[in-house]
Amino acid sequence: MNSKIFRETKQRNAIKRAIEAAGRPVGPKEILDLACGEVPNLGIATVYRNIKTMVEKGELDPVELPGQAPRYQAPAEKKPHLFICEKTDRVFTIDPKAADFKPSLPEGFVLERFQIICYGEYKK
Amino acid sequence: MNSKIFRETKQRNAIKRAIEAAGRPVGPKEILDLACGEVPNLGIATVYRNIKTMVEKGELDPVELPGQAPRYQAPAEKKPHLFICEKTDRVFTIDPKAADFKPSLPEGFVLERFQIICYGEYKK
DNA sequence: TTAACTGCAAACCCTTTGCACGGTG
DNA sequence: CACCGTGCAAAGGGTTTGCAGTTAA
Numbered sequence: 462m463n464s465k466i467f468r469e470t471k472q473r474n475a476i477k478r479a480i481e482a483a484g485r486p487v488g489p490k491e492i493l494d495l496a497c498g499e500v501p502n503l504g505i506a507t508v509y510r511n512i513k514t515m516v517e518k519g520e521l522d523p524v525e526l527p528g529q530a531p532r533y534q535a536p537a538e539k540k541p542h543l544f545i546c547e548k549t550d551r552v553f554t555i556d557p558k559a560a561d562f563k564p565s566l567p568e569g570f571v572l573e574r575f576q577i578i579c580y581g582e583y584k585k
Numbered sequence: 586m587n588s589k590i591f592r593e594t595k596q597r598n599a600i601k602r603a604i605e606a607a608g609r610p611v612g613p614k615e616i617l618d619l620a621c622g623e624v625p626n627l628g629i630a631t632v633y634r635n636i637k638t639m640v641e642k643g644e645l646d647p648v649e650l651p652g653q654a655p656r657y658q659a660p661a662e663k664k665p666h667l668f669i670c671e672k673t674d675r676v677f678t679i680d681p682k683a684a685d686f687k688p689s690l691p692e693g694f695v696l697e698r699f700q701i702i703c704y705g706e707y708k709k
Numbered sequence: 710t711t712a713a714c715t716g717c718a719a720a721c722c723c724t725t726t727g728c729a730c731g732g733t734g
Numbered sequence: 735c736a737c738c739g740t741g742c743a744a745a746g747g748g749t750t751t752g753c754a755g756t757t758a759a
Contacts, residue, residue: 465738466733466734466737466738467738467739468732468733468734468737468738468739469733469734470732470733470738470739470740472739472740473739489723489724490723502740502741503740503741504740504741504742505723505724506724506725506726506740506741506742506743507739507740507741509723509724509725510725510739510740511739513725514739523652525651525652526651526652526702527649527650527651527702528647528649528650528655530723530724531652541700542700542701542702542703543700543701543702543703544703544704544705545702545703545704545705546705546706546707555703569707569708570705570706570707570708571705571706571708572703572704572705573704573705573706574703574704574705575701575702575703575704576665576666576667576701576702576703576704577666577667577699577700577701577702578650578651578666578667578669578699578700578701578702579666579667579668579669579679579696579698579699580668580669580696580697580698580699580700581668581669581670581694581695581696581697581698582670582694582695582697583670583693583694584693584694584695589713590712590713590759591713592712592713592714592757592758592759593758593759594713594714594715594757594758596714596715597714613748613749614748626715626716627715627716628715628716628717629748629749630715630716630717630718630749630750630751631714631715631716633748633749633750634714634715634750635714637750654748654749
């Protein structure tokens with residue numbers, strides 16, 4: 462059956478709010494730490510299970526970046542490209558002027574380098 | 586002490602040859618499988634240790650890509666950008682005409698999408 | 710002969726799963 | 735009162751480390 466019923470729990474709400482409050486892609490551990498303020502005994506397994514559920518429902522977007530575990534963000538914040546601060550290890554979505562490679566970074570950050578990653582298929 | 590002496594072993598040579606023969610970034614498991622032809626009892630731990638050693642020596646370049654474990658390639662093959670075949674899960678380095686976003690892909694592959702990943706620092 | 714290297718197995722870390730209990734609808 | 739969700743702990747998968755024996759130089 463595809464018609465699974467999703468329930469509202471204080472854990473799920475805390476997780477959702479934590480991600481929205483972050484305003485940038487965050488990982489499971491960070492989500493746990495943030496949400497623990499609301500739900501002290503929150504388990505990491507619950508965070509993982511809710512992440513999976515919310516991604517399936519389309520309430521959460523996975524953000525995968527090179528050499529790192531995936532992070533997650535609220536869909537509304539989604540922009541096509543990413544900016545990674547190598548000093549603070551925070552990730553931001555950005556909406557660059559791709560045509561001339563002058564991406565508009567978050568205030569206060571400076572661009573050091575970028576990487577283009579192309580995806581495709583073997584069509585033979 | 587920085588002056589560690591590196592020795593030549595049949596395992597290390599087999600690993601090195603396997604990576605060079607692949608001609609594209611390969612992961613630890615794939616390296617193990619390839620090198621096992623030469624050294625049957627080769628252990629995965631030896632592969633990991635040699636990868637680390639060779640990266641430190643500059644004989645091997647790590648290639649990190651979104652949502653995947655790192656792969657490794659011989660430095661000579663290094664090109665600025667990557668192409669990922671989502672059908673065969675192989676990775677190639679490419680030298681695209683970045684200015685107009687017409688990367689020259691490996692023969693037979695078609696581009697589906699690309700992602701720009703910017704790296705930088707917080708300078709405040 | 711020395712000390713780097715190897716294979717094996719155990720340890721680790723992060724993520725997933727099994728289970729009994731608790732809470733939503 | 736069904737049954738989904740939770741916390742805990744155990745299980746997985748991939749990577750690293752400890753150890754005793756092996757081997758390059």
